[in-house]
Amino acid sequence: MAPLQDIFEGKIDFIGQRRVDSIARVALAACTIASFVVGYALQSLRVTMGTFALSTLLVVVMVVPPWPMYNRHPVRWRKD
Amino acid sequence: MHSALARINNVSSLFSTCLMVLLAAVALSSLFVTADPKGRIDVVSLKVYNAKAKRYPFKEQEFGFVKFDVDADLTPLFNWNTKQLFVYLEAEYANSQGVNNTIVLWDRIVSRKEDAHVVVSSGRNKYKLKELYESFKNTSPATFSLKYNVMPYVGLLTYGEAARTDGQEIPEARDAIA
Numbered sequence: 001m002a003p004l005q006d007i008f009e010g011k012i013d014f015i016g017q018r019r020v021d022s023i024a025r026v027a028l029a030a031c032t033i034a035s036f037v038v039g040y041a042l043q044s045l046r047v048t049m050g051t052f053a054l055s056t057l058l059v060v061v062m063v064v065p066p067w068p069m070y071n072r073h074p075v076r077w078r079k080d
Numbered sequence: 081m082h083s084a085l086a087r088i089n090n091v092s093s094l095f096s097t098c099l100m101v102l103l104a105a106v107a108l109s110s111l112f113v114t115a116d117p118k119g120r121i122d123v124v125s126l127k128v129y130n131a132k133a134k135r136y137p138f139k140e141q142e143f144g145f146v147k148f149d150v151d152a153d154l155t156p157l158f159n160w161n162t163k164q165l166f167v168y169l170e171a172e173y174a175n176s177q178g179v180n181n182t183i184v185l186w187d188r189i190v191s192r193k194e195d196a197h198v199v200v201s202s203g204r205n206k207y208k209l210k211e212l213y214e215s216f217k218n219t220s221p222a223t224f225s226l227k228y229n230v231m232p233y234v235g236l237l238t239y240g241e242a243a244r245t246d247g248q249e250i251p252e253a254r255d256a257i258a
Contacts, residue, residue, distance in 0.1 A: 010084030017081040024091050032098040036105050043160040045106065045233055052102060056095050064087045 016070025024063050031055035107235030110161035119152020119242040121169070121226050124202065128216055128253045142216050142253045144209030146171070146185055150200040150226060152242045157230050158193040165190040166229040167198055167242075173222040173250065175211055183209055185224075221247030 012020065031052060039048025081087050124147040133141040148169065157165060168187035174180050185205035190196050211219065226243040 008084065010087070011082060020081055020087060021090070024087075024094060028091075028094050028098045032102050036102055039106075039160065040109065045160050048102070048106065052099070059095075060088075060091055063091055064084055066084065 010064070010066035012066050012070035013073050013075060015073040020063050020070060024059055027059045027062075028056070031059070103234045106161055107232065110159050110232055111235060111238075113157075113159060115156035116240065117152065117154050117156050117242055119150065119154075119198070119226055121224055121243045121245050122149040123224055123245055123248060124148055126222075126248060126251060128251055129256045130253045131256060133210075133214075139214070141210055141214050144171075144205075144216065144250065146205045146209060146224070148186075148200070148203050148224065150198060150203060150243075152226055153197045154190065154228060154242065155193055155196040157228065157240075158196055161232045161235060163191075163231050163233045165196065166231060168227055168229075169203075169205075170225050170227060171209060171222050172225065174220040175213060176215075176218040177213065181211070183207070185209060216250045216253065219250055221249050223247050 035048045035051040035055065038051055039045060081090060125145075126147075127145045128142050129145065131141060131143050133139040150169065152167075154165060154167065166187065166189055169185045171183045171185055172180065185207055186200075186203055187206065188198065190198065224245045225241055227239065227241045230238045230240070232238075
């Protein structure tokens, strides 16, 4: 039961949390601008919405699961 | 950001904000387009007949019948944010009481840029041309105008006029040939 709960909790350490926060913010802002520019250049609203949806999916895959790279700095508890 | 659920919450709220900014940008990008296409209307014939109103079997009513030619190239109105154009032909006149009336006689929905060059030869009015006071006597001359409504995917509806004729006298009613 406990391993299942751990899987769903998806805990990451504090450095990882900070990294995930900045990745999500930068990536989404950049993808908004990029998808508008690309769609405007190609004069196709489908391209804009498509690239925006795909990039959001990419961000979700990169940020939500607890990848091991976000657990590289675990909290060091005191021994006593 | 401590748990997966917190990250999902965070990313989804950021995503909705970005989506709204993107849609606002798309709407603004097509709002200040200065396309002003013009066309031409020719009213081939305008006839008025006496008839019975459909709803009230004993009520006399005068109906107008318009035959027209339209030629308007509306392709400049199609940009990336245009979903469809609603093109309509209107008749405007002031009736015997002095009230201005505007009647839509014919319309068409243009969904693709290829169909945007509207050419109608010998079109007939789709909708009934009738006056509230049942007779077209003593009404001012009628002007016919071709107007369009640009419907975007995201944004405000915009209207415009592509052509307008001079005033034409609405003729005397005659009885239909039996």
